[in-house]
Amino acid sequence: MRIIENLEEMRETAGELAIGGQSSGLVPTMGALHDGHASLLRRSAAENDVNIISIFVNPAQFMPGEDYESYPRTWDADLEAAEAAGVDIVFHPSAEDMYPPRAQTSVVVHALTRGLCGMSRGQGHFRGVTTVVAKLFNLVRPTRAYFGQKDAQQAVVIQRMVIDLNFPVEIIVCPIVREADGLALSSRNRNLPPEHRQRALALREALTLGRKLVRGGETDVSALTYAMGQHILRDNDIELDYLEIVSPETLEAVDKLDDLALIAGAVKIGGVRLIDNILVGPTGPWED
Ligand code: PAF
Numbered sequence: 001m002r003i004i005e006n007l008e009e010m011r012e013t014a015g016e017l018a019i020g021g022q023s024s025g026l027v028p029t030m031g032a033l034h035d036g037h038a039s040l041l042r043r044s045a046a047e048n049d050v051n052i053i054s055i056f057v058n059p060a061q062f063m064p065g066e067d068y069e070s071y072p073r074t075w076d077a078d079l080e081a082a083e084a085a086g087v088d089i090v091f092h093p094s095a096e097d098m099y100p101p102r103a104q105t106s107v108v109v110h111a112l113t114r115g116l117c118g119m120s121r122g123q124g125h126f127r128g129v130t131t132v133v134a135k136l137f138n139l140v141r142p143t144r145a146y147f148g149q150k151d152a153q154q155a156v157v158i159q160r161m162v163i164d165l166n167f168p169v170e171i172i173v174c175p176i177v178r179e180a181d182g183l184a185l186s187s188r189n190r191n192l193p194p195e196h197r198q199r200a201l202a203l204r205e206a207l208t209l210g211r212k213l214v215r216g217g218e219t220d221v222s223a224l225t226y227a228m229g230q231h232i233l234r235d236n237d238i239e240l241d242y243l244e245i246v247s248p249e250t251l252e253a254v255d256k257l258d259d260l261a262l263i264a265g266a267v268k269i270g271g272v273r274l275i276d277n278i279l280v281g282p283t284g285p286w287e288d
Pocket of ligand 1: 129
C-alpha cells in the first residue's frame, strides 16, 4: 500500500493510471475509519483496478464552534483498516497544500444544501464538502467514487455537483452500516461518552417508529414527525436538531407520504452530533 501526501505526485499517478487504461475507485474520508468505510473500500476494491482512499480532515466543512479540533484522528489504525480492506493508495494531503493562502474559489450547490444539515450547520458546511470533493476528483481523477447513504444529503449534493460540473466520475452510494443494536456507524460515535451510548439509539428508534406507522397506513407527515419527535424528546439529555420527511431527490419537504421519502434526522447527545435516515414509502421498504 502506497501513501501519497504530495498533490503533484497524486496528480501524476492519476495520469499514469489513465494512460494505462486502469480504472480507479476513490473513497473520500476524514479518517477514523470504521466498518462503514470498510464496506465502501471493499466495494471499490471489487469494482476497480486500483483502490484509493483519501484521508483528510477537511477544515473547510467545519463551521465555527464545531468539532474540527476534537474530530477523531486515528492514523495508525486507519492504515491497518485500509490495508485490510484492499486499499492500494492512501492519499493524505495536508491542509496547507489543499488550501494555499490565496485560495478563493469554492463550489456551491444551491437549493439542495439549504435544508436539513445545511439549515442546522449552515450552508458553508456543504460548500466545504463540495469544494474538497471537487478538488479530490481533480487530483485523483477516479473512475468511480463511493459515498455512504448515512450522509444522504451529502450524497445527493455530490451527485448534483458531478452532473452540473461534468465530472467524469460515477457516484456510487452504499447502504448504511449499523452496530448490532441499530446505531449507524459514524466516526463521531467514538466521541460519545459511554453513559450516552444507549441514548444515541433514540434517533434510530424514532426512524423505525416512523416506518412502522407508515406501514400501519399513516401518511400524514405532521402526524409522523410529531410521533417520531416525541420519541426523541422523552429524553431531556437529547437535543433534537431536526427531523424531516423530504423527497429523496429534491430534498424538499413533502406533506404526504404517498411516494418514496427520506426521513432524516440529527440529534446532539453529550455534545456529539449524530445523523441518521431511512428511506420509506407507502409500500416499503420495511427493512434496511
Ligand atoms: O463524508 C465525509 O467523511 C466527508 O464529508 C468527505 C466526503 C470525506 C469530504 O470531506
